[in-house]
Amino acid sequence: MTTVTPGDDKPPTAIPESTDLLVVGAGPAGAAAAAHAARRGVDVVLLDAAVFPRDKTCGDGLTPRAYSAMHTLGMGDFLADRPRVRGLELNGWGARRRVPWPSSPFGPVGSAVSRMELDDAVRRFAVEQGAHMVEGAKAIGVQMTGGRIESVTVVRDRQRRQIAATNVIVADGVRSGLGKSLGRQWHRDTAYGVAARSYAKSDRSDSEWMGSHLELRGADGELLPGYGWVFPLGDGLVNVGVGALATGRRPASMALRPVLENYARMVSDEWSLTAPPERITSALLPMGGAVSGVAGANWMLIGDAAACVNPLNGEGIDYAFETAEAAVSMLESANDYSDAWPAHLRHEYGAVFAAARRAAGLLTLPQTVPLLGRPGIRSATLMATVVRVMGNLLTPDDTDLIARAWRTAGRTASRVESRPPFT
Template identity: 35%
Template sequence: MRNAKPDDGVATADEGGEADVIVVGAGPAGSSTAVHLARRGLNVVMLEKSHFPREKVCGDGLTPRATRALTRLGVDTSQENGWLHNKGLRIYGGREEPFELDWPELTDFPPYGLVRPRSDFDDMLARHAVSFGAQLVEGAHVTDAILDDRSGRIVGVTTKNGSQWRAPLVVAADGNSSRLSVSMGMNKRDDRPMGVAVRTYYTSPRTNDDYLESWLELWEGKPHASTLMPGYGWIFGMGDGTSNVGLGVLNTSKAFGSTDYRALLKRWLENTPEEWGFRDENMVGKVQGAALPMAFNRQPHYGRGLLMVGDAGGMVNPFNGEGIAYAMEAAELAADAIAEARSRGIGTTGAEKALQGYPTALKASLGGYYRLGTVFVKLIGDPRIMSLCTTYGLPHKTLMKFVMKLLANLTDARDGDAMDRIINALCKAAPAA
């Protein structure tokens, strides 16, 4: 077993080792967890099956909620550091002209969002974790948990090449399929919503844009003469000559399992102006898809020494499909619980109580909001209700400001305005997801 870190903090997958905590996956969930743990003085190893830089299916757009989480990680989100800033949402739906809604001026959140390609974003965040002392192991494809014969607790993991990495606590941040969580008996819940997102890039004159663009009316074909799908489309300018264009569809639609989403993306874009450039001849790369596991669809988030963070724990916001912000927030909560458990002595009753505090904190923070989200996706899955919303709700700007705060989960916890108080009250009243 090798315990020492190389000078650059990046090791090969040929060797095993030991640590205070093993983090499986070095996406936003895993790298954020590693940063917070390393800052708390723990020896952390991140095992990433791919090699950086690597591509991920994502809209590449981040709301102020994610901006705040990055700031808490110590990441410089300035434009000078390669980030594109945006000042709000441009929302299409219910009328021909879109609404441009600036991000709300709040105490709890910054007034700007961000854009950065995931291939660069994930690489940057993993190196950020290394800069705080975490060890990154690339090409380490975790296949199985190592369990203690007597207690059944996880005490390490095995990789595809046979290497063993051992630690008293393990974090599963290995995405939607989360092979590690499944091996520990933590399976998905069928009573939670699931989405599918597809996206690609186009060279486009709309590459420079101060707003993230959201299309809340997603027609299967010609607008107002075809089926209205329960989902949304997006167009995010990347500032490099291209735009990230995609759509997300929820499983509350009867057509969810039988829809060709790549064809749906093409049909939707055929309704956009020709001069925007969203046609096959301007496509850069392939149309790629990914699942969106929502509303804590895999639980419990802690058990037998394993904590789940990010998509592994189904932490995507059912209102808007955002996952990165919530993965980073959960990472901090997980690190708090792990650091407290370590201070009490891993294996003691006190340490176990500290670890059980992680799912409790998650539910307190997001449980009510996610419960509202599950109700929301069921409602818009009914074409009649969806039609009423788009006809009578979307055209009203004041209502859309409320909807933006609700969908993006941007409110002040204290001393907010009337909209904030209503949303916060609804979240508190709803039973935790």
Template identity: 50%
Template structure:
């Protein structure tokens, strides 16, 4: 993490975070600066550009580029992609109907419910998806500087005044009105701003690969909830196979972990073991492009906003603790952030009125807080070595499994809305409210 130097009198001098350097004098003024151009950042750029803001995206990678991900797109994600005008282009290539859950001697089919988000899911490799959304952002009028590192900031009373970026050999000073940070799970720029990941809360470790398969167009996502390592030990996580409709499936596995109960598993080795067990049934080729990542989840980060800046999506740990899904939350938080900025500054574009420091985490807590706290607690239970072997057979088998697992799949798909009034939704909200009271000191975008 880069060092932060504070002046003795902050009212008279700026604060520097990182090695601020723009000696060549090249300065760029912009209204909305977005750090990161994945689905979250590019979606924010589309919404910002459509709202009439001068918008610049910077990303350390050069596009097109790959990203560690399961590649699944839930109906909630498709719903957000519809608002960007991209859903039909994605679902015309491949669409899925829901989940098939396997484990403990049983299988349960859970179609996507006919919710406010629709009942169509899909999947697309991140290399393709990210480029698709970036291209849409460029068409909307945003600019992209890829291969560009955001290295440091100059902070004043109104938040970020300048950002030092390295674009090729040139150091450039960008002077934004507002900064949206969407640089992913590690959030290097977020750490410069003080973002802290609370690893005492449950987090995920995962690995993914691509395999050729004769069943690449299978219209169901498959999740194996009884995930065993080469010694036969059940791991606190699941394996997945997401058909992509392009000759490949995305095959991966993930495990849950905390500081107190770390997952003692090499996810890349676990992936190879899982792939070998699925090879015959799925007619799989050898796993390739194997990558891994760690995921902060369920809002377990702090310092996610300042007067004129906010962390979005994965950077703000807006990831479902039950399954690691975050693309839908990422694009959703992108839209919500731009809406909040627009409401703050009004039609007169009075940037001095912008106040995100308290309003952004408050909005995140209102939208996702109860559900994330409950999901984090359930995920934490899975890290207890004896919990899953005891609860798994009860949850998956017989009439209980036929009722329980479709409800669980709905929660894993982030498909419960505040407007839903059925029993599952009411139970989920009530449990989340109770958990919020019990764990009111648990970090949640604090």
């Protein structure tokens, strides 16, 4: 397995004066967009404030949907020697149930790869396709004429430069500094996520199952409004993390670091942890399209910047790859993205996100999780349905009862919400 080390010494790449497409942010969404565009012959500059490889707070899990998207991008070889994850090992209320990934067009296999390694690999792949990579340069603002971006201001080593661009794709993550300067707003009245992640040495790092604990408890045994996970990375390490859902009315009040450390102790024997967790980081996650201002005449927000994150599990890598490909396709099919891009996002994800946001909002109520979880985990059928929904494995082509019911719930939620996704 490839080892990556942060802070590699390498000379900075020159900042070009102009480009057909400027992609701001070189995580999975931005790098995948750059790769798709470069492969189509577009002159692409891929820009990031960090110098790669760099870390990113994440659970590191790849659902079958994300795994399939990476194959579609052309990165099947990268995944060949990574863990092949068969499904989830769900725990709670004295029960444990292994649930294989339900049948779907995405296939039966997922994986887990550290974001330091994954993001650098996708970025390198984009460069191989012909993208021009600029690292250590931060986009801080834009110059606009008639509602169109003419150029983007970037700073590197305290020096400002302008990059003129015909089109701009913004993929600078959950905080989206450039998105804010373009008018992006995050609305916290729907569910959002808070999470902490760490790495621990484990003798089970080659497991074929992702661990998930639905019954998360604090050091004093109190039930907390969250969940825990252990994802095998196949290199002697596992990703150990905890997450919670919150809303503006019911913010998550638990201190994540001590909760994570207590959770690691709780799963130590189960996962054969041989050392305490290290590299603990935390993050705040806008989810379910809870943002407005995602597009303009010649720019689009994609991935985390557009809050394309599953409200039920905090997963967004699959949406990162999908929105990247869709945004590049839109470059060829539309001259103004102001209405076309939000309409595409609502068509693809609006109903699903609306239903998931409602469900996630219920899960912020302390009594909901034990009420549903205690009987639910003892039902193989119900848990398979939960994994199918939480794993983003439903598609518009599915016609079974569960799929129809979920879509109906989403359409209903979209109609009654005061602020539907991406508005």
